[in-house]
Amino acid sequence: MIPSESRVIYVAEALPGSGKSAKFIDALPTLIHTSKTLYAMPTNALIKELALAIKLKAGISPLVITSDTVDHVTVHLEKVLAANTQPLVMITHEALRRVEPRLLGGWELVVDEVPSVSDCKSYIFDSISYLGSLGNYLTVDSKKKAALKLENIALVENMIKAKDSSALSDSALDVLKAMLTPKCGVEVEAQTNKGKRLVRIVRYRDFLPAFSYANSVHILANNVQDTLLGIHATYQGWQFEPSLFTPEFDGYGKRVELHPFLTTKYSKTQSMMQRNGKPADTWDEGVQLADWLRCITAMVGDEKGLAFAHQWMQYNFSESITKLPIDSRGINGYQDRHIAICLQHGNVSPDDALSFHTLSEMLGVPVAEVRKAIEFERFYESTLQAVARTSLRDRSSTEPVTLFVQSMDMAIYLQQKLGRLATINTDLVMTPWEKQESEKKKAKAQQQAEVISLLIEKGMSRQDIAIDLGIPYPTIKRWTKGLEQAA
Incomplete structure (x- = not known):
């Protein structure tokens, strides 16, 4: 089967917990008689949870192909797709990316949550460690792009296959692996005055080939078009239309009170600002964010809540506040919590920004659009997913939810998403402490x-x-x- 010429992605866009998966389960009895469906999710745990729900609610036992169920996921999946006999197969996003896309011919593809497309990271090497590891194996051109020396390709391949990293650091080995990976680039910055050298791995996970060969593609998520995947698809000529799995949803139906931190843009630098007008290098109880968090602590007392923050935020919360990872998708078990403190930020670091031009070339998307999409995913989407870990999505709970968020901008965004029962309370909002002029x-x-x-x-x-x-x-x-x- 040749790739689809229609290039349509059907989107079921609705808030987390609004019933997108439930709508899919409701449609299953009809689907299994008319089509073969491949269902992709972010993690093994989420697949296990939904597979059980499908069995209990629809009486159907999906074939689950993950590292929890088979030894060689890609090989096993490709055999199943080629046989084309299973009515419903469940896999991870990563398995979908790795599989031979032509095998999706004849399959309907349903993707739960937007897959992460960007995969960029960087390492700092000192002059000795760089020369003693990477410098021996690669060359760097005038555009900072690295390539393995021809005489070293076989050697590096054998080192990686043999998992012989005894002579190399984990970071050096990761860079060399990246240089042998398709759709992946390595860039090396010039050595600084202090003898440091930044080495960047720029990679993207391409799901569009799989989308092209599938009979149809449905993505179930809060927002598709503003993500990097959505922007990439748009610039590659894909169109977006409503999915039949879009649930009828008119909001969570409970009161939500939003308390913003700053009147202006939220950032680590401003959060770490001290009253003397200088940002602290490391967490200090005298910084502005700590001042705001003390107000929250006094307000909520011993009530149970959740906090989402980066590692630099070292505020000592009480035992009643559980700190969870920034990427909270799939984290369940906290629907008894009516309070969330969201401190993630979407600002791009200078090192991250260095990779955007290469990522732009790989995706065929302007640099400004790449930055905008990544910041949206890190800030707005991450925060919305975080607040949905609370009792917000619990239909059986009528208790109000209190959300402490990063800024007025975020409070307004969430108010628009959460509907008429969401209000913004500015009692705790702070104007940024002024930065002292040097x-x-x-x-x-x-x-x-x-x-x-x-x-x-x-x-x-x-x-x-x-x-x-x-x-x-x-x-x-x-x-x-x-x-x-x-x-």
């Missing part, structure tokens, strides 16, 4: 003011001011552009 900036501002004063009030020429103050003439011209000298 002495260098202060001196420059004073100098610039003096230049303008000498020109306008004293009537000195720009040339004389430059000589008198020892400032380059072009700088004087730039600072006084458009200003008239006094008569």
Whole structure:
């Protein structure tokens, strides 16, 4: 079967816990008589949970192919797809990416949650470790792109196959593996003054080939088109239409109170700001975020809640607050919690941003769109998934939910998503503590003011001011552009 020319992705977009999977289960008795379905999910645990629900509710036992059920997932899956006899097969996103896409001909594909497309990471090597490991095996061109030396390809392949990493660090071995991986690039930055060298692995997981060969593609998620997968598909000519698995959902039906932290953009730098106007290098109880969290602690007391934060946030929560990973998809068992504290941020680090141009070339997507999609996934989507771990999605609970979120922007976003019963409470909102101007900036501002004063009030020429103050003439011209000298 040739790839589909229609290039349509059917999307069932609805909030977490709104019934997307339930709608699929309801449709199963009809589907199994008319089609063969491949259902992909993020993790083994989620597959196990849904497979049980399908058996209990629909009386159907899906074939589960994961590392928990077979030894060689890809080989086993490809045999099953080729046989084309099983009515319902359940696999992970990663298995879907690895399988030969042409074998999906004749199958309906359902993808639960949006797969992660970007897979970029970076390592710092000092000059000795770089030369002693990577420097022996690769070359780097003028565009910073690395390639294995021809005479070393077989050697590196054998090292990796034999899992012989005794002479190499885990990071060096990871870089060499990446250089042998399709759709993966390695880039090496110039050595810094301190002898450090940044090595970046830029890779993307391409699901579009599988989508192309499947009879139809359905993605069940909160948001598809704003993610990197959605943007990639859009630029490759795919269209989006509603899925038959879209549930009828009019909100969670319970009161939600949103408490934002900052009036402006949320970031690690601002969170770590001290009252003296300097951001702390490591977590300190005097930073602005700690001040806000103390207010929360006083407000919630001993009530049980959840907190989602990066490792740099080391606030000492009480035992009643459970700290969970940033990527909370598939984490269940906390629907008795009515409080969530969301502190994840979507800001891109300078090291991350260095990979965007290469990722842009790989995906055929503009750099600005790559950045926008990644920030959306890290900030908005991650936060929405986090709040859904609480009793928010528990239909049997009527108790109000309290959400402490990063900023007014996030509070407004969640209010729009959660509907008419969600309100924003600004009692705890904080204006950012001001960053103190550096002495260098202060001196420059004073100098610039003096230049303008000498020109306008004293009537000195720009040339004389430059000589008198020892400032380059072009700088004087730039600072006084458009200003008239006094008569």
